[in-house]
Amino acid sequence: MNASNDEQAIRELYANWRKATMAEDLPTVLNLIADDAVFYVPGQSPIRGKKEFETMFNATRGRFQVEAMSEFEEIAVHGDWAHVASRLAVHMKSKSGGEMQSRAGHTLTILRKERGKWVVARDANLLAPDPG
Numbered sequence: 001m002n003a004s005n006d007e008q009a010i011r012e013l014y015a016n017w018r019k020a021t022m023a024e025d026l027p028t029v030l031n032l033i034a035d036d037a038v039f040y041v042p043g044q045s046p047i048r049g050k051k052e053f054e055t056m057f058n059a060t061r062g063r064f065q066v067e068a069m070s071e072f073e074e075i076a077v078h079g080d081w082a083h084v085a086s087r088l089a090v091h092m093k094s095k096s097g098g099e100m101q102s103r104a105g106h107t108l109t110i111l112r113k114e115r116g117k118w119v120v121a122r123d124a125n126l127l128a129p130d131p132g
Helices: 003-022 026-031 049-060
Strands: 033-040 064-078 081-094 101-114 117-125
Touching: 003 026, 003 064, 003 081, 003 101, 003 117, 026 033, 026 049, 033 049, 081 117
Parallel strands: 033 117
Antiparallel strands: 064 081, 081 101, 101 117
């Protein structure tokens, strides 16, 4: 796969992630991350591996209506590794009512090619409350 094919595959991974997240399709999301993935988020300990990710996902499943928009700032492929810098905005509203909560900021994701397919290996998001 050449660099432009890899970049397209990475863009498709992000599209599949967004679609699966909105549908609360945990099996598809888990298929997009490495077994040893680590997610860094402000204010809490890193989420390590698929089991911890699944626990976090299930803790919020069905509780929120979520909209997310991301914009790529950089996609760079380095052999079987790649990094993606993006800007992400997430809007969440509790299904039981209440105010819309918005968070926005930058993310840095490290991807790894496993068995010919890109997966998320590390992700650091710097989302903060977004009043706008």
